Amino acid sequence: xxxxxxxxxxxxxxxxxxxxxxxxxxxxxxxxxxxxxxxxxxxxxxxxxxxxxxxxxxxxxxxxxxxxxxxxxxxxxxxxxxxxxxxxxxxxx
Numbered sequence: 800x801x802x803x804x805x806x807x808x809x810x811x812x813x814x815x816x817x818x819x820x821x822x823x824x825x826x827x828x829x830x831x832x833x834x835x836x837x838x839x840x841x842x843x844x845x846x847x848x849x850x851x852x853x854x855x856x857x858x859x860x861x862x863x864x865x866x867x868x869x870x871x872x873x874x875x876x877x878x879x880x881x882x883x884x885x886x887x888x889x890x891x892x
Contacts, residue, residue, distance in 0.1 A: 846871045 832839050838855030840848055847870050851863040859866065 840866075842871060 832850070832852045835852060835854065838858045839850070839852045840855045841850035843849050847868055848863075848866045849868075851859075851866050856863045856866070
């Protein structure tokens, strides 16, 4: 009976190793992105947030949980969507 268990472990070892390496790479990338002094976001092809670092969360003044999975425009409350336009100088200035 232990031979079938040993065989199963031998067959699944490469899969477990790949998962472990992928997890370590993701953790390393997250540590780098979170340590940046710049805001960083990642979006998918449908313009949904897939990653928001701490600085971007502070810049948006929204918790990242509210941003993740939502579209870029859909995550910004309507009352703040055009707030920066009022502060921007005229285009021909």
